[in-house]
Amino acid sequence: MLQDIDLVIEAGSFVALLGPSGCGKSTLLRFISGLDSPAAGSIALSAGAGEESASVPPKLAFVFQDAQLLPWRTVLDNVALPLELQGVSRAEARQRAHRPLAEVELSDVHERFPDQLSGGMRMRVSIARALVTEPSVLLLDEPFAALDELTRQRLDERLRKLWQTRRMTVIFVTHALAEAAFLAERALVMSRRPGRIVLDHPLQLPEERSLDLRTNVDFVAQTALLYRALQQHGALDDAPTASKAELTQ
């Protein structure tokens, strides 16, 4: 499914992974998260550059396409869940859950249940839940795909700000070009199955990005570049079989 993936992602970078449906973007993300293992090749994650820190795996968090909240838990308890699962006491987990909730500006609804929230709010809760463990790597698998365009743009902006303050490594899977260009520092474009990386492009856009960036000439040019790469490599390709994905953080 994936082929010849040889990739180094630097710590603290924001990478967008683009590609046609079914190209293996999500699979690659699952490999990185350790939820699945590749048939051949290896993934290496390290918590820092030094020798001694290389043995400590960095904290990962995963955001799924749908918010995937537990309907029987309040917003606060949903955010506290990862800590509880890691053995933190319920009281302390709830205490610590307030901060990420404030970061996504949902403090005032912390006692509500997921079915009392809009789709965009549920997604923000999902992001807060991912942030609660203070992860050094945040993986997002088409998180905003099911939301309407305006909500999506607002969430993109918020995610970008969260990254700017926290400087964790973010790998964002999407099939939306503009979203990738708006969010990331580096865009990876994958070909159709078997998925290979056909373009590894540093996005030359300002650090501060607001919603009106989307109408900027540079932005449009960058998006067009990604678009051409996607178009050219939509076709199937015969390439050698070994696959290797390497991640240094």
Next chain:
Amino acid sequence: MKPSPGRALAESALPPALTFVVVIALWEGLVRAFAVPKFLVPPPSDVLRAVWTERATLAGALLTTASGAGLGFLLSCSVGTSIGLVFSLSRWLERGLYPYALFLQTVPIVAVAPLLVLWFGPGLRAVAVSAFIVSVFPIIANTLAGLRSVDPRLSDLFRLYGAKLGDTVLKLRLPTAIPSIMTGFKVASGLSVIGAIVGEFVAGFAEGNAGLGITVLAAYRQLKTDLLFAAVLLASFLGLSLFALVSRLSTLLLRRLRAPG
């Protein structure tokens, strides 16, 4: 516009009430018009009279059967849910034991009932076990299905954070399975009454306080068909009440869990 509660009640209660009145009237009228012998089909007025004159016997019988069915049902709920949980934790155990759990569903309870008398002695215990055997399988099957219906991405989430098995069961699988388990309980509630009555046919002789199954048999032998009808009606009333009780509890629990349905 939202209908008023009174109106909603009238709309849901009126049709069955009307059906009841029409059927009873037809029954009474036809039995009288064609002079059907009372030992074949007694008119509803006779059945009502039997309920009144035999009220002490019937009330005792109802209580006895309710105890047997209730005990069997509670046993089914606890044992059935536990077995479903154990099966869900081990594919190997499930494959090895599920066919034999299915045996409980297919075994003709009337044929096994004498064995229950031998093992548990005649009376309440044998009746409760009979109710248990008849009602446990739907609970096992529904519990298992519910525990298996967890969204794989939520399982991934728990796995990603290194959740312990206990946490995964208590915080994810069981809450997900509750609606399905409740469906199992509802099915089992009606079945437990059937199991208790059948159990009584064979095993219910011992105590002075005979159950509805015994009342049916006794009324049949004495050709007191009106009493037989009364006992049968009470048995279905018991089944319905138990079902209504479990439904109510289920609704409350599901609302708490914010589950649909």
